[in-house]
Amino acid sequence: MSSRRRRTALLAVGSAVAAAALLTAPAVAVAAPGDPASPRYADGPEGAGDPYFPLAGNGGTDVLHYDLVLDYTPAPPEPAPLEGHLDGIATIDIVAMQDLDRFNLDLRGLTASSVVVNGLPVSFSQVDNELVISPRPKLKAGTQAQVVVTYVGTTIQPTDIEGALYGWVTTRDGAMVVSEPDGSATWFPSNDHPTDKATYSFEITVPEGLVAVANGLLTGSSTSDGKTTWTWDAPDPMAAYLATASVGDYVLNQYETPGGLPIIDAVDPSRPPSSSAALALTSDMIAFFEERFGPYPFVSYGAIVDDDSVGYALETQTRSFFSRNAREGTVAHELAHQWMGDQVSPYRWADIWLNEGWATYASWMWAEHRGGDTAQQSFDDVMAIPADDPDGFWDVIVADPSPLGLFVDPVYDRGAATLHALRLEIGDDAFFELAQTWVERFGGGTASTHDFIALAEEVSGQDLEAFFDAWVYTGEKPLSW
Missing domain, CATH: 2.60.40.1730 (tricorn interacting facor f3 domain)
Incomplete structure (x- = not known):
């Protein structure tokens, strides 16, 4: 998901919910x-x-x-x-x-x-x-x-x-x-x-x-x-x-990617062509993400672009939904969710950073591929947020954001920054092996933050307890890990 639920003024996200973690x-x-x-x-x-x-x-x-x-x-x-x-x-x-x-x-x-x-x-x-x-x-x-x-x-x-x-x-x-x-x-x-x-x-x-x-x-x-x-x-x-x-x-636009995947887009014709122009990049995006996450996991893909608005986009499986505009970064975000969030879904809603962090990081990588900011620059932008940010950006515990904190900025941006920091920590080879193994092992089901940490340690051969404590279990800005 993207757009409307990413609050600039964060809701209170006390960790009282953590006590309810016993299922x-x-x-x-x-x-x-x-x-x-x-x-x-x-x-x-x-x-x-x-x-x-x-x-x-x-x-x-x-x-x-x-x-x-x-x-x-x-x-x-x-x-x-x-x-x-x-x-x-x-x-x-x-x-x-x-x-x-x-x-x-x-x-x-x-x-x-x-x-x-x-x-x-x-x-x-x-x-x-x-x-x-x-x-x-x-x-x-x-x-x-x-x-x-x-x-x-x-x-x-x-x-x-x-x-x-x-x-x-x-x-x-x-x-x-x-x-x-x-x-x-x-x-x-x-x-x-x-x-x-x-x-x-x-x-x-x-x-x-x-x-x-x-x-x-x-x-x-x-x-x-x-x-x-x-x-x-x-x-x-x-x-x-x-x-x-x-x-x-809607007007239906049906075609296939060069690899033969059926694409079905449904666009409200009252919207200007510019509102859905980025959908023309879908085939290229699929090929890009397949290199990083593995084969596209479903029988088809496509988009819905509606003239009415709920104020956000959503990664509805195989047919991402966009309110009024399908902007390039959002198109990449919702497509990446097909692997990260749809194929592998959260075991509990507290694990949503694994949806939104991965999709946000995927859009960072796509922007770099297109000649925009590099993933490192996007990471640096997040790290430039001061530790005492008045909106409480660093106060959110990413792995336990509370029911009212599922769609706040840190879940997305600190989630993505966590993944980039992990990439720097374990190296590109291990990081992309982790991404593909994550989809292979848990695809078709759900997985938790605990599962992700265990797999990251398995793939990298490193003890990552301090890393994840700093990045997803602590409500303060990571300074060392």
């Missing part, structure tokens, strides 16, 4: 007394155990695939309220990770009308952002199940804990769908945490003349009775916050 242990089925073979069914935890967002995600289940069938009507013209209408059917393939009496999905602001598990209607309830499902028969650990949720609701412009627009953001001509960190629950029932990645398919019906853009590959479109249905297939495992189903007056 919530999932409920475990226990054998009944006297009968070791008999399961004892329990409720799946209502969260994934992330201390920053305790209700995000769920325990007890592993989602394998989401099939989302959506029928959407955007908001009517002014002066009518800015509200759309969404009908959805989510078919969700899961595996029970414990003996389950009931389990949760995240769903917020929408109303489920029915839930079917393995073909049988089941009882359910909704509380806050939780859809609580009671399957009958109960689910034994290790068994697969198919959950079909039919739901409906009025879409609005939801906001995250910072008050920034996210999730299914209703517009007059469609919707901007950007869900970091926990906004997916505003448009489909989900296990809304990066630790539960799944594959996706989309069937999105919108008024004729509008285009619905999702992740992966466009597999078809058809029009009848004044509506167009767009189908997309996203076969690569994806965190829920990276899914999109943006709707607008």
Whole structure:
């Protein structure tokens, strides 16, 4: 992610959250007394155990695939309220990770009308952002199940804990769908945490003349009775916050890179050509980052450039989203996220510097490649910030920035500076071996700051405890390491 959430006046980021680092242990089925073979069914935890967002995600289940069938009507013209209408059917393939009496999905602001598990209607309830499902028969650990949720609701412009627009953001001509960190629950029932990645398919019906853009590959479109249905297939495992189903007056531009990777760009034609000119560099950028991070990890890439604005860009998987302008540095940043953040996602949201630091450092390297400031010059600019910076730049603990500090400048810039300092510490060969091994080893899943430090020490053969203590675990300017 880039742009709007990078505050110049930093929010208070006390480390009280650090005490919550002990993760919530999932409920475990226990054998009944006297009968070791008999399961004892329990409720799946209502969260994934992330201390920053305790209700995000769920325990007890592993989602394998989401099939989302959506029928959407955007908001009517002014002066009518800015509200759309969404009908959805989510078919969700899961595996029970414990003996389950009931389990949760995240769903917020929408109303489920029915839930079917393995073909049988089941009882359910909704509380806050939780859809609580009671399957009958109960689910034994290790068994697969198919959950079909039919739901409906009025879409609005939801906001995250910072008050920034996210999730299914209703517009007059469609919707901007950007869900970091926990906004997916505003448009489909989900296990809304990066630790539960799944594959996706989309069937999105919108008024004729509008285009619905999702992740992966466009597999078809058809029009009848004044509506167009767009189908997309996203076969690569994806965190829920990276899914999109943006709707607008887009023109699709489809081509292939010299290496044969399909590119699908969706650009609002009301924007001037200059707003998306940097997308022409996509093929060159992919080749540049492949040399540093390894092969591009997904079936396609592309961009969405919308005339409406949420005020930031987001690395929605395979189809980065840009509000109004796709500037070159931001295009490079969001593309680099496909490796660093999408393919390897944060284990807990406190690890977000590994997303934003890497993407920012990638944009530094791209700028140097293009004849701009070198990565060293960008690093020097960060180090020129005084230790007593009145905005508290150096006060942030990068590896634990707090829920309200996920998108502040130090996470991005001090994160990138950490990586450059590490490059200087261990040398180019080890540094780029680290980058590629990081993607190879943890790709398709998640990883933590602890994992990154361990891998850096493994690849470099160095003890880096003092280095990382100074750079990511200390709320002061690094002076020596």
